[in-house]
Amino acid sequence: MALDPAIEVLDKRFYALVIHNAHIDHLWSGARWTEGPAYHPAGRYLLFSDIPNDRTLRYDELSGTVHVFEQPALNQNGHCLDLEGRVVSCEHRGRAVSRIGHDGRREVLADRFEGKRLNSPNDVVVHSDGGVWFTDPTYGIDSDYEGDRAESEIGASNVYRIDPDGSIAAVITDMVRPNGLAFSPDESILYVADTGVSHVGRACPPDIRAYPVAADGRTTAGGPFAYTTFATCDNGVFDGFRVDRAGNVWSSAGDGVHCFAPDGTLLGKIHLPEVVANVEFGGLKRNRLYICATTGLYAMYLNTAGCVPGVGPA
Ligand code: MG
Secondary structure (H helix, E strand, C coil): CCCCCCEEECCHHHHHCECCCCCCEEEEECCCCEEEEEEECCCCEEEEEEHHHCEEEEEECCCCCEEEEECCCCCEEEEEECCCCCEEEEECCCCEEEEECCCCCEEEEECEECCEECCCCCCEEECCCCCEEEECCCCCCCCCCCCCCCCCCCCCCCEEEECCCCCEEEEECCCCCEEEEEECCCCCEEEEEECCHHHHHHHCCCEEEEEEECCCCCCECCCCCCCEEEEECCCCCCCCEEEECCCCEEEEECCEEEEECCCCCEEEEEECCCCCCEEEEECCCCCEEEEEECCEEEEEEECCCEEECCCEEC
């Protein structure tokens, strides 16, 4: 019994999080750029985006097959489930955050801020109070590859919160290109990745920031600029990530998946042959990490489990 050679242990705490005879499953290939995975436990499937091909794909956990879920798909990127199990989507080309209702219809949750069109919502998470938090960088309007090329009307890339009453507020306004985001298990911390290195180089380090969340859960504590740097990427950038029930952060990176303890220590890596953009915990026990890596979808069973979005630890 030996660890899969793809697993690199950098801190002995990582041994307790991996399974010693589990291996990486290469589930599917054929995308241009995979991102935005969201696991639907009742349906036993994973939705994920193939952004440049303008389609959302569906991996069936029981049959192991991948089919097109939606195409065209408004160049959707990030997905998550809301508190009622409805799929919430970030649309590059729609320049909106939308939701698929129980009747199957698309409902726009937000497409403007102060009268101006959003840039191209990238990633989304739902708080247990029903608030929808999302990032709005420009990747979907920078070119025609992942959306429709356009100028930013807002002129900034912010993190927003949509209140259950439909109102929208800018909660973080000091980032260059906010990207992935996730709450800690107790929702006291909002982690947000900044991938602004794509536009301003090393003036914007490829970090995950930790913002304290205000007691009412509606904004960040201490204002929009109060944060600590949680981790800095040593290979590529952190794009999307998820938090497990113990508060460990499992993030995408250029060489695979990086796992950080709640104190920010890099515990270990899962090396992948392709650049990783996002991850998601799935399986009925939430102990299978699905990995969106450029052209392919991969997975690996772990000795931990993800938090149920908006609900907390599984
Ligand atoms: Mg992203």
